[in-house]
Amino acid sequence: MTLSSSKPLPDETAVPLWRDTRFTLLLGARVVSVLGNGFARVALAFAVLALPGASPGRLSLVLACQALPQLLFVLVGGVIADRMSRSALMALADVLGAGAYGALAAMVLTGVAPLPAMCVLAALAGTATALFAPASEGLVPLLVPKDRLQRANGLLRMGTNTSLLLGLSLSGVTVAAVGAGWALALNAVSFVVSAALTARLRVPRRPRGSSSGWTELKEGWREFASRQWLWVVVAQYALVVAALNANAGVLGPLMATQHLGGARSWSVIVSAQAIGTVAGAGLAARVRVSRPLLVAVLCTFPAAVPITLLALAAPLWAIVLAMFASGLASDVFGVLWATTIHREVPEHALSRVSSYDWFGSLSFAPLGLLVAGPTATAVGTGRALAGCAALITLATAAALLSPQVRNMRSPQGS
Structure with missing residues (x-):
């Protein structure tokens, strides 16, 4: 493995990406949407926990209802995105997300929030993500030349992570000051703004072939399954994401409530x-690596550290430092992973392959959320967190057994 930031990347003498109108529209849409999601990530969990009769099991159920449609409909989203305008599909998904979070906000603000209705709205929000994600992944190579993909992915992540940071930083204060309902309302507004910006991209409708959606889905599977590096890392992340979601959605807030002072902490x-993700995206946008997948997989190990510290009820400052390092490493993974897919997978099948990536990575996420609460009740929150940390470590070590993961070289680093 070689790392170098002294040599300029091939795109450094080109016109800056921020002067490309379509790229800046995409960046703006993502930044606004992620800002609202930063509020929702904290607000939804504490909104459920604040309701009468709240319990870890109820929180698990609502979050699982949000995660399950992401798994069920993401493959459909990939097929649709490869058959129509990807920007139009993203705008439609934003509209659906705005409606779902707006209704959730109204229920929480009025205090009329029956559990079945919250589960339905959470499922609609998850469906919006399932439609949005494959289209978004497939849109970037249509806007950016191949030799500038790593820079573009890095800039997108820097913008969205900075926005997420702002949303997360303000969310705890907002929840504590005016309640979770207003934070959810801000998320709904962000989806509306994102939809308006995305609609202005006006990427042309893709030519529709004579094959059926089922045939195109099978073609996407062949593209996915023929690449060992792809399905190995996706299998790894099926377990990693399940553990991370259990921590972020249920176990972390529970531990914060029990030992760290609640939403603010x-x-x-x-x-x-x-x-950390802002720093990681900035680093990954410029760094040159000869073996991007090896570096990416190695960057997953730090995700287990803050979960372990939470399990041990470590001091807040130690958990914060570990979370920073984890965030930095996770976005180095994200940029290198996205750029590798954009380079190695044919554009015409990119959204379908990305949908298999999402489907595989999210395959155990609803289960992780669903069992996190009951597991914490049965064995204790600390032991449940320790199990999540062990799962991340073992899955990542197993992925390194793949020769393609260890040996694939990037064009610029070979």
Whole structure:
């Protein structure tokens, strides 16, 4: 593995990406949407916990209802995105997300929030993500030349992570000051703004072939399954994401409530992670690595450290530092992973392959959320967190057994 930031990347003499109108529209849409999601990440958990009769099991159920449609409909989203205008699909998904979070906000603000209705709205929000994500992944190579993909992915992540940091930093204060309902309302507004910006991209409708959606789904599977490096890392992240979601959605807020003072402390912890992701995206946008997948997989190990510290009820400052390091490493992974997919997968199948990536990575996420609360009740929050940390470590070590993961070289670093 070689690292170098002294040599300029091939795109450094080109016109800056921020002067490209379509790229800046995409960046603006993502920044605004993620700002609202930063509020929602904290607000939804504490909104459920603040309701009468709240319990870890209820929180698990609502968050699982949000995660399950992401798994069920993401493959459909990939097929649709490869058959129509990807920007139009993203705008439609934003509209759906705005409606779902707006209704959730109204229920929380009025105090009329029956559990079945919250689960339905959470499921609609998850469906919006399932439609948005594959289209978003497939849109970047249509806007950016191949030799500038790593820079573009880095800039997108820097912008969205900075926005997430702002949302997370303000979310705990907002929840504590005016309640979770207003934070959810801000998320709904952000989806409306994102939809307006995305609609202005006007990427042309893709030519529709004569094959059926089922045939195109099978073609996408062949593209996915033919690349060992791709399915190995996705299998790794099926376990990693399940553990991370259980921590972020249920176990972390529970531990914060039990031992760290509640929403404010948890907001500080997740904000530290967001600061780390900003730094990680900035680093990954410029750094040159000869073996991007090896570096990416190695960058998953730090995710287990803050979860371990939470399990041990470590001091807040130690958890914050570990979350910062975890965030930095996770975004180095994200930029290198996205750029590798954009380079190695044919553009015409990119959204479908990305949907298999999302489907595999999220395959155990609803289960992780669903069992996190009952597990914490049965064995204790600390032991449940320790299990999550062990799962991340073992899955990442297993992914390193793949020769393609260890040996694939990037064009610029070979």
